[in-house]
Amino acid sequence: MTAHILAIDDSRTIRALLTATLEKAGFAVTTAVDGVDGVEKFQSANADLVITDVNMPNKDGFGVIEDIRQGAVNRAVPVLVLTTESGAALKERARKAGATGWIVKPFDDDALVSVIKRLTGA
Amino acid sequence: MQQHEDPKAAKQIEFVTLVAGGQSFCIEITQIREIRRWTPVTLLPHSPPYVLGVINLRGAVIPILDLAAKLGFRAIEPTERHVIIIISVEERIVGLLVESVSEILGINSDMVRETPRTEEDESTRAINGIIPTGDDMIKILSLEALLPTKLATAA
């Protein structure tokens, strides 16, 4: 079964990159343009994994994770945080918000795919 | 048309031979889009004598030049028997009125000779090589040299 990824990032470029990388790796990808859009799409997307940016308008990535973890739908979904920062503090915040893992931008295609495969069992 | 500079890399080139101003010329076939009969043109004001006007080629406005006049020969009096060669050079499409089109000539690139140095004029400047034939030779037209970037401003 094709694993379905919801990718949330306000950057068109990053969305395009994620889509290209993940689709090439055989995943189905849905994108969302900000936190609010992301949470909304999550309700119906039936995602096997969520990748979210941190800095976004309307709702940031931590807000997205909190909403997902406290939501009624698919709350145990793995959520990867995509961030330019690699500091320990950020990881801690991500973890506290309920993130499954984090990927540092710029991401390495193979590493990203291998992490996602691991987290989705694909 | 760099082929003749390296004789070892000889390969087959095809030319369309034509007559303009009573002389034989040829144009590499890859630069030719199509060949059509003469049809009346729309005149352009303030144009140099060799610019005959423009025609509608499937929705595009294409200028038509009298090749003989452009090369400094006597202008052609166009009739229905004359031929327009539609060429494509540096992303521009231009029609050349010629007296007739003869044949397609396939030769090896090593047959192309450099143009012997002669006095420079409109027609020699536009020639970048010759092909000897049995009893004569055919001059290869350099469309880039023949057609400056902007026809109107260079006029």
Added chain:
Amino acid sequence: MTDIAILDAFFEECEDLLVALSDGLEHMREGKADNETVNAVFRSVHSIKGAAGAFSLEDLVSFAHIFETVLDDVRSGKLGTDDTLLRVLQRAGDILADLVDAARDGLPADADQVDPVVAELQSFLGADGLVEEEFVFEALTLAFDSAPNTATYQVQFRPSREFYATGNDPTLVIAALQDLGPCTVRTLNGDLPQDFADFQWDEGYLTWQVDVADQQNDLAIREVFQFVDDLCDLQIAEAFGDETTPVADDDAPEAALSPETAGPMPETAQEPVVERAETEDAPAKADKPAKRPASTLRVDPERVDRLINAVGELIINQSVISQRIDEAGLPNSAELHGDLDDYKLLAREIQEGVMAIRAQPVKPLFQRMLRIAREAADATGKDVNLVTEGDGTEVDKIVVERLADPLTHMIRNAIDHGIEKPQDRTNAGKPATGTLRLTASQRSGSIVIEIIDDGAGLNRKRIKEIAVSKGLISADLQLTEQEIDHLLFAPGFSTAAEVTNLSGRGVGMDVVKTAITALGGRITISSTTGQGTTFSITLPLTLAVMDGMIINVGGQTMVVPISSILETIRPTDADLSRIGLHSQLLRIRGDYVPIIDLAERLGVRSSSETMTDRVLLLIQTEAVTQCALAVDDIFDQRQVVVKSMQGSYGEIAGISGATILGDGKIALIIDPDAIAAAPTTELKLQIQAQREVAHAAT
């Protein structure tokens, strides 16, 4: 990750982000910024940095990083936004735009430009402000050892509550381990509470023990636990021989020995209920109104162009059909006419829809001008405030692109020549800061863009002197103010009395005018001494189609834009007066209007020498208020698709383009302004002479 299409998308996105950045900084400068503005500014830079990293655009990334760090301090209130900082931020924005441009063109950054701004940004951060971050991805992939020695590793992990809460799944962990090599998996359930009442639904009680064979080291295994090593009791050890006995974890034995302690406290048992109650609020929270970015569709512009061409042909086809049906004089054609009207309406609707695809707001263009104005003001030592209005006005994408150079030139001109030095302004009783307004608006089928300065106004005496000295006009020629102003557009006229480093670029207003004309537009000037100058650019809404009057000139079918025709007149002898040897005037409503023989201007032969056999088109032009174009005949009005001659042939004086008529013939489109432009014989002769020189040169 360097797919060209995505790289293109990146640069496109950068454009938007730079606009947002510039917008935000402008708001901050005006003191209108709230937290969200600062956030948006930060995010713009941050997004550029993030995406640029994906393409290894190091110059861009490192500059954006410093910029972003300063903005982060602004955001957190660590830095106050005084004028100095805002100025630096704006310059940093400009540099960021430059770096994006440089990256797009594959050029290196201009260190002379970048470094001073970097230094200024750093000065706000203080010594320890900038923490160097590593932008390198933490490599997850393994370098394989060539050593053939492998071992079996024993992995034992007991996920915690958080492990599950953060979307992790032990079966996936096990699956990942199985991918590494042959595994033996067993589950240890010693931690399960003895009493089911103590059972917590979300607690992790189970421990898995996985023996992973054929491993060279434990790196790959540790990678599997990359995100969860702190969320489970984890032990990884090399197993020796057949030893598969679980090696006890530090905490595990205790838990195993005293299961009652593993049971959660009764109070926490309520937790899931509380959580569930909260979940009902969650969707409502997510629904809170928020500004949503518009979703967009990326289409190859060539497809749109093809569509526009096809729609243009459709419009023509429609008018041809209408004409044919009229000519056929069909009986009982009322219904047919109704249907035809529907067809016409639909065709127009499609046309408008297609045109809208290419419409873009002028905002990014205007934004660029803000920067041009800043730089020009800096270079000339003038205080100038550029105010933009109507930047939501939409025009064709091509127009936006092609207006950039003319506008840049005009803005520079206005600051260099129009607006006075602060001291001169003060002396003249004006505010020291000059105001330059750049406005866009839509007025009855046209887009009007105005550049209005409150400077000294045109120096007409000087303009005339220059025109005389350059041989454009003779010294004794009497010209109206308007005619003098329009000398600025004459080829070969350069306004710069002294060549300044700003305007002395060899581009004159004639180039501006040519660019505007090529877009089917017109440019006019009005100027009041001491109060300023206004340049008005009028552009057609659409480039591809226009309403034209089909005329006959010397046997050639041509088109005159309806927009410039005031009326058509079939003159009688009483309407005409001779002046000079060849010229005639049209007397209309007590006024005299010069008649221009179109055939003569275009160098073709008119079918008749007698003016009363011809038709006069009274036209409104820029240079001359009114004039009458004499043509041989007029046919009808219809929409024509404008085809540019620029690409295939080049410019022709007096001709703005060509169109293809219903019968497949080409008709040239007259540019009435250019025809009537040469306001004086001298100027015309001058152009003629230039043309002859050009002829001789080839």
